[in-house]
Amino acid sequence: MSALKIKKGSNKHSAYNLRPTFSDHVESHTLAVVVDNEAGVLARVIGLFSGRGYNIESLTVAEIDHAGHRSRITIVTTGTPQVIEQIKAQLGRIVPVHEVHDLTVEGAAVERELALLKVEGSGEKRVEAMRLADIFRANVVDSTLESFVFEITGTPEKIDAFSELMRPLGLSEIARTGVAALARGQVAL
Numbered sequence: 001m002s003a004l005k006i007k008k009g010s011n012k013h014s015a016y017n018l019r020p021t022f023s024d025h026v027e028s029h030t031l032a033v034v035v036d037n038e039a040g041v042l043a044r045v046i047g048l049f050s051g052r053g054y055n056i057e058s059l060t061v062a063e064i065d066h067a068g069h070r071s072r073i074t075i076v077t078t079g080t081p082q083v084i085e086q087i088k089a090q091l092g093r094i095v096p097v098h099e100v101h102d103l104t105v106e107g108a109a110v111e112r113e114l115a116l117l118k119v120e121g122s123g124e125k126r127v128e129a130m131r132l133a134d135i136f137r138a139n140v141v142d143s144t145l146e147s148f149v150f151e152i153t154g155t156p157e158k159i160d161a162f163s164e165l166m167r168p169l170g171l172s173e174i175a176r177t178g179v180a181a182l183a184r185g186q187v188a189l
Contacts, residue, residue: 028057028078029104030111030181031088036096037063037071045073045097048090054079058113058156058178070098076156076179101183108184114177115159120147121170129169136162147172 035041042061049056058076063069077087084102091100103109117138119129126148133140133150136158142149147170152162156179163174 024080026078026080027084027104028076029084029102030109030179031075031077031091032099032101032103032181032183033073033075033091033097034064034099035071035073035094036098037065037069038096041071041096042073044094045075045091048094049075049077049087052090054083054087060178060180074179074181103181103183106183109181110184111155111179111181112153113156113159113179114151114153115163116141116173116175117150117152117163117166117171118147118173119150119166119170120172122146125169129166132162132165132169138162 033045035045046056046059048054054077056075056077058074060074061071064072077084079087088100088102091097103111121129122145129148129150130140132138133148133152136152136154138150138152140148141151150162150166152159159176163171
């Protein structure tokens, strides 16, 4: 009997591809969720993540429609494509949720974050901190003889790079707002 010509992924009992079709590659996604602005909605949305062991890397919430009492929750999370799809489906089933958009896959989006960084130092380190702040377009919002507080806006990667450069110069505190994101073009939430 001659050997069967069986495609990889199938077996001698089936001609169907039995290999898993899902990816195990973990990726970051930015989700925009429009919800009713009422007590307990944020707890329900966040409870979905914590109850299933999903991580939230960034979270911002603000009211976007005063008359309609609606808020926008922007969540940055990581997971495999299947986990992200599951998160979106489960978010869509929560009653006060009106819309769920995955800005990462729906097209180009603008993402920005605000950070405040306190850098303590004197002498040459102080001069170097000011020079780097100028390069990164960070603003000095407070200054004492011992420290500066810088305000910087940009992508999370820009803020990470700035904070890493400030660390050896005396970075003592950092506060970040989390990502705010909007789709580019005509898409409106």
